[in-house]
Amino acid sequence: MRSPAVECHSQLVKTSEDPPLHQRLGAEFQRRIESGEWPEGRPVPSESQLCAEFGTSRGPVRQALAMLRHEGSLTGGRGKPPVARRTAPSQPFGTFLSFTQWARSIGREPGQTTVEVARRRASPGAAARLGLAEGAPVVELVRLRLLDDVPAMLERSTFVHEVGRILFDFDPDTGSVYEELLRRDVDLHHARHTIDAVAAEPHDAELLRVAVGDPLLRVRRLTTSSRGVPLEDADDRYLPAMATFTIENTIEGRTVIGRYRTEED
Amino acid sequence: MRSPAVECHSQLVKTSEDPPLHQRLGAEFQRRIESGEWPEGRPVPSESQLCAEFGTSRGPVRQALAMLRHEGSLTGGRGKPPVARRTAPSQPFGTFLSFTQWARSIGREPGQTTVEVARRRASPGAAARLGLAEGAPVVELVRLRLLDDVPAMLERSTFVHEVGRILFDFDPDTGSVYEELLRRDVDLHHARHTIDAVAAEPHDAELLRVAVGDPLLRVRRLTTSSRGVPLEDADDRYLPAMATFTIENTIEGRTVIGRYRTEED
DNA sequence: CGTCAAGAGGTGTCTATACAAGTTACCGTC
DNA sequence: GACGGTAACTTGTATAGACACCTCTTGACG
Secondary structure (H helix, E strand, C coil), X not given: CCCCCCCCCXXXXXXXCCCCHHHHHHHHHHHHHHHCCCCCCCECCCHHHHHHHHCCCXXXXXXXXXXXXXXXXXXXXXXXXEEECCCCCCCCHHHHHCHHHHHHHCCCCEEEEEEEEEXXXXXXXXXXXXXXXXXXXXXXXXXXXXXCCEEEEEEEEEEEHHHHHHHHHCCCCCCCHHHHHHHCCCCCCEEEEEEEEEECCHHHHHHHCCCCCCEEEEXXXXXXXXXXXXXXXXXXXXXXXXXXXXXXXXXXXXXXXXXXXXXXX | CCCCCCCCCCCCCCCCCCCCHHHHHHHHHHHHHHHCCCCCCCEXXXXXXXXXXXXXXXXXXXXXXXXXXXXXXXXXXXXXXXXXXXXXXXXXXXXXXXXXXXXXXXXXXEEEEEEEEEEEECCHHHHHHHCCCCCCEEEEEEEEEEECCEEEEEEEEEEEHHHHHHHHXXXXXXXXXXXXXXXXXXXXXXXXXXXXXXXXXXXXXXXXXXXXXXXXXXXXXXXXXXXXXXXXXXXXEECCCCCXXXXXXXXXXXXXXXXXXXXXX
């Protein structure tokens, strides 16, 4: 079994044997676009040229190109050689989920002061969204999130007990809860964010240092496991002057999202 | 030429000859998932069964399945037969862009009263976003949008003159501006939406029938052509009680977006 | 000098085959 | 009855070839 290698053609990547060919090709092509080796707006080598360069058949090459095309890094069509296009990448899951990762990604220093972390019985609304019986034990975490030491967002999270109990072993003032949960192999996989606007309630106003009734950007978030089991129900209220959300979409169906610091006018 | 048909194998779809096979298969598979013919959570027929049913090779079948997998309607992996999963589909470009299409898609009757449509010189901000010289001629459209005859959103759009002049041939009270622009072959291709919250100004408050200072959900939109030329700069202000935006994302990078009517609590 | 036709080269689509790698079910053994 | 191994089936990956359709260039012709 397992004749150790073929070790002939294929000239560039082929570091180990592990990742499948079309993935290696995709990564290599993406590198070439991002590095400018394939300049933006200029046609990239044809499929047959790429086949020749890497010593493969058309299948893997087309699979890799299709991946990039789906991400919007390549355009082109029948008869026309594909053209490279640098695009603002969608914020990856972690950055979009984690305030800490987001703040760092825009070059700001995240901070937080924990208002409370408590084990209590689920409120009717949270219980319904989390799929729990009313009154089931949950862990609630309320934190004021800071951007360069300025209040930016008030976060109210409700975790199912199995996940929330991890928080008692962890000081929520020191860093990212999400990174800690992922380190503990919690299966955070899917999140649904619902965005609207609310008026600041007295408690919000006091912590965010605004007047009662001032508009806040609210993001309610339901985070679930890969099997669809709800793990967290959150209500984040942002100062509109500190953060905005963006959605970009095209007629072809590509969609990218991002969260950005509000640019001063 | 054009030997009229082959009319042998392939039993179900095959209406005409126009759309390519893998697209027909993809549409058929999607229909089966949405109709419940392939129940959610249950494994769907194997690739070889599908090949036999439609009399094709594995290529098109796999291409169709890959499409659905990318949209999140199918899960599965090596060795495991794929499993159907109904998901809230991402709103297509048109529905996300057009208030009229959106309203119809949620079963409400859209309406509008045009506050003004005017040709004037671009304001500094709009000129900068549209890439025009300050003072260049533009067309401004202000409409109050209704959902079942109730005010829901105040729309302020600024169109570059070349696009905006179409509006003078068209009564914005009668229907969708976007559908009209698309009919006129305007190349609306890409849109960037920036979401935040603002307090209602006196003019907003009067038209939307709320108090001055009440929170509104603001969506600023820059629509561009497929070559990146800005065509429209808009500022939509929603009553938070009437609409919310949702973003769903997963750790694998899939993202879908939607705009929904706020559910009553 | 403009216009149309032919050709070369490109991608899109489809078929057929082969093997690798994972999952599941079954069956014999202990 | 529990355990382990095998066999069948599934999807993932890759190759090779064929043809349709589109684009762009080139060259001949008017």
